[in-house]
Amino acid sequence: MYMRALIAALAAALFIAAAGPQPVPASTLIRNAVVIDGTGAPGRRGDVRIAGDRIAAIGALSPADGERIVDAGGLALAPGFIDTHSHHDRGLDTARDALAMVSQGVTTIVVGQDGGGSDLAALFEKLERQPVSVNVASYAGHGAIRRRVMADDFKRHATAEEIERMKPLVKAEMDAGALGLSTGLEYDPGIYSAPEEVIALAKIAGDAGGRYISHIRSEDRWFWDAIDEVIAIGRVNRMPVQVSHIKLGMHDLWGQAEKLIGILDRARASGVQLTADIYPYTYWQSNLGVLYPKRNFDDPIETEFVLAHVSLPGDIIFNSFRAHPDYVGKTLADVAKLRGMSPAKTLLELLAEPGGEGAGIVAKGMDDRDVERLIQWPFANVCSDGTSTGLHPRGFGSFSKVIGPYVRDKKLFSLEEAVRKMSSLAASNVGFSKRGRIAPNYFADLVLFDPAVVADRADFGKAQAQAVGIKTVWVNGQVVFQDGKTTNLYSGRPLRRETPAR
Numbered sequence: 001m002y003m004r005a006l007i008a009a010l011a012a013a014l015f016i017a018a019a020g021p022q023p024v025p026a027s028t029l030i031r032n033a034v035v036i037d038g039t040g041a042p043g044r045r046g047d048v049r050i051a052g053d054r055i056a057a058i059g060a061l062s063p064a065d066g067e068r069i070v071d072a073g074g075l076a077l078a079p080g081f082i083d084t085h086s087h088h089d090r091g092l093d094t095a096r097d098a099l100a101m102v103s104q105g106v107t108t109i110v111v112g113q114d115g116g117g118s119d120l121a122a123l124f125e126k127l128e129r130q131p132v133s134v135n136v137a138s139y140a141g142h143g144a145i146r147r148r149v150m151a152d153d154f155k156r157h158a159t160a161e162e163i164e165r166m167k168p169l170v171k172a173e174m175d176a177g178a179l180g181l182s183t184g185l186e187y188d189p190g191i192y193s194a195p196e197e198v199i200a201l202a203k204i205a206g207d208a209g210g211r212y213i214s215h216i217r218s219e220d221r222w223f224w225d226a227i228d229e230v231i232a233i234g235r236v237n238r239m240p241v242q243v244s245h246i247k248l249g250m251h252d253l254w255g256q257a258e259k260l261i262g263i264l265d266r267a268r269a270s271g272v273q274l275t276a277d278i279y280p281y282t283y284w285q286s287n288l289g290v291l292y293p294k295r296n297f298d299d300p301i302e303t304e305f306v307l308a309h310v311s312l313p314g315d316i317i318f319n320s321f322r323a324h325p326d327y328v329g330k331t332l333a334d335v336a337k338l339r340g341m342s343p344a345k346t347l348l349e350l351l352a353e354p355g356g357e358g359a360g361i362v363a364k365g366m367d368d369r370d371v372e373r374l375i376q377w378p379f380a381n382v383c384s385d386g387t388s389t390g391l392h393p394r395g396f397g398s399f400s401k402v403i404g405p406y407v408r409d410k411k412l413f414s415l416e417e418a419v420r421k422m423s424s425l426a427a428s429n430v431g432f433s434k435r436g437r438i439a440p441n442y443f444a445d446l447v448l449f450d451p452a453v454v455a456d457r458a459d460f461g462k463a464q465a466q467a468v469g470i471k472t473v474w475v476n477g478q479v480v481f482q483d484g485k486t487t488n489l490y491s492g493r494p495l496r497r498e499t500p501a502r
């Protein structure tokens, strides 16, 4: 201890002599916090020491010489939150401070979702060359790999030979550090895959020690079959499987959260390593095309069905539309009124335009009571599915909405359970062994916050409003967010899969 203090003092003296920048202290002592360690255990008064990029000690600690002291003032100290389904990598190379995330206490994002992750070697290399303020992990994307092999001829099952060509591409991404394979089976090109193709490619990820995460094949019409498919992949391949942004996404399904939880619990009881993530909103964000799983965009009967059962005309808001930028922020009902025709006719006309099916929408598809019940499932961790742009408030609000309104006002679960769902459970659901807990030798990703104040401020019409109540955020031992502002320290790291290949 004496040697360490002496070295710190010498280092400090040298810095002063050189009139250089303030030296980075050898360690930081956070005193007088309520430590919520991420396991779900009750918060306890205590101190936490950070040394370098790790948590060194927890308990009643005395300051060491030269140590930076942070008085937590009785606020809650938790492991940094882990967003297991994120699209926040978009724009992160120019907005490296990751404000949308760190302002909510998120210290790690998991990208490459919905079948989209590709060229992870390049992604990780770039994050090393030009780091950002959060840690970034990624899945390999089934859709991206399918496109590389099938190019534009993807609207069919892959041949056995094509699947053989996809396998080494999955393996290469696993070798680059992918957490596993992600699919987006409601999207092109994944929607055209046969279940056998997905099982075969997921197996490559599983054999490499990875996992499977899925935007399942249907979140509405064929929801129960889609749940069965993800369970089957876990069972057949004996690999962990995670349902992305779990939801009952159709009016006909509302009120069936108990049935769903029963199915999930029975699968787990039978040995399937099944988990889920979920965001705290009843609106999803996607494109017009996703409303039509058969891609029959000119079918009036299907269109009537969509607008009566999946999302109502007043609940579909345009988020982006290249041909009609003036529609952004308007609902389909608004646009129908402008055009002087029925919502169904309007939707058919829009879909007939070039690029119509790609129009971005935010749409209400879920019921609050289902969201609130599903988020309580003990194996569901919190995610955002968000970005830093667009109309959906989830990018800036998901985690704070859970810590604030869901815990404090709705009392869906304890604060400790909310933190567990954002930290140790999330870490375990994506395979991080040294993050998501406040424990010795874990990485010092930490968030200091006021549980009485934390709240989301983002909403429709002000989706980029910053959450409140987060005091300080550390990523790998360095402060990246303090009192409402990012510090422009980029201490996040690329996180490659830890599990060694079998």
Ligand SMILES: [Zn+2]
Binding pocket: 114, 215, 244, 245
């Ligand atoms: Zn998705």
